Amino acid sequence: MNEDTLIKEGLREWAEEVRVPADLAGRALRARRRRLFGFAGPGVVLVAAAVTAVVTLLPGASPERTIVAERPRAAAAPADVRTDTENDPPVNLIAAGPWAVGSYYTTRWVSTDRGTETLRYDWSVYDRGKGRYVRTPYQWVDVLPGMGLAAVLVGDLPSQGLGLVDLETMMYTRWWDLDEAAGSVFWSPDGSKLVLTTYSGPPDEKVSVSRSRTGFYVIDPAGGTMAWRRLPPDPDGVGGREDLRWDDDGVRLWAQKTTGGGRWLYDAEGGHLGADDDPRRMNQAGVSPDGRLRAGPAGLPTEVTDVETGEVVGRQQTLQLWAWVDDDHLIGLGCARACDNEFDNTLVMVSVDGKETTRLASYRDARTSWRPVLVRR
């Protein structure tokens, strides 16, 4: 072996011995943000917005995020209808009345270096600067009502970095390093606070690793406060997600009960306030803006009834009714063709009498494709 070959091969073999850390990109990004923002960060003014949609997670370890829409409150929102039936997933804004698809996501199972599988999220948000949906690198996104700002968790979940992203410029306006790693983040109904649920390990990993909820942060970005409270998991829990969300009162926090339905309620200090049945049901628009009508539960057809008499005032060829657009129209989930496959569905706007249906987005397989998250625009 000559000297050149010896050196070349020797170097190549030596180089192969290096260990490649898993999160080099995250480390570099965090280091840069620390350099840019320090701990205080530039100030940000949050505009309080009337929020009536709450993004929730189904009970247990299911990653599915679904919409629970309540009665819309008075707000000056655009009344137009925007559709994108050409692109799958959507590129152009999807909106009807006060509601818009602020973000959507897909999930896939990926292998970990521990020989297990975990969920990987691919989130897209509506970039107001570009005027279209753009894919993001974040593992969790919650868009602030008004669609001007999103809270994002960066890197693998549980994440040690929370950012606020300006949806006009897609730049960070705030950044927090988290000592306790978070698996979810949600805005409070008035957009003034955030709650982050922290976990001891990957919350979406398929069993075999020991991880559980450790507690939660409440962060007030405008007030500059941040507090972490210990909150052990539900005794009946199996070590999966037990995300905390804000109640409609913006004061209490709640988590879906692991078993038996209903929810646990807590104060912002983590004090246990007992349990109740979730006053809302999954995927129900609730009462119309004028208070006269009530959207019914999932079905095919769905029904809208008169609040006072209980009389059915209209039936719709939809699977679910998610939100009221105005007193006569709702956003729901409609399926393709004659509904021969209920998973082949998409968002539609439907009139109470069921006679008008406007498709808002392209049909997709609801089990595997993009999942919309509605937000007040």
Next chain:
Amino acid sequence: MDSAAELSFREFVAARSPALMRLAYLLTAGDQHAAEDLVQSSLVRALGRWEKVGDPEAYVKRVMYHQHVSLWRRAWRRHETTVADLPEKGADDSTRTIELRLALREALATLTRRQRTMLVLRYYEDLPEQEIARLMGCSIGTVRSTTHRSLARLRSADLRELIG
């Protein structure tokens, strides 16, 4: 940096971090921690102008060479190469090859950063002298003389005898 840029950065790092780490490992003479620090600090530098960089890998590598050679003031951990004691000579061919490689590692660890970087560029990255000169900001003559001195030093470190 906007989220699209962050996404492209993450994708780049996911795809290229093995190659970057291997290079850093050699530049730091087999120091895992120093290699991670070198890659991270170079990536942080690259982040500052991510959207303007045409060839990210070339850019990050260039930053790595420069950081490694110029950051002499920084309190790097003193590199410790974990090489086994050399066995007695006169063994069979495969043992002999192992001896050679261990000797090479020890010898490389004794070079200055600049010398080692040039050898890595020449023998691991397989770059022509002209390109090395451009990257290191010196003349081709300097590349040649540095490489020459480095090789001489390697040879004096038992390598010549081993190559025999």
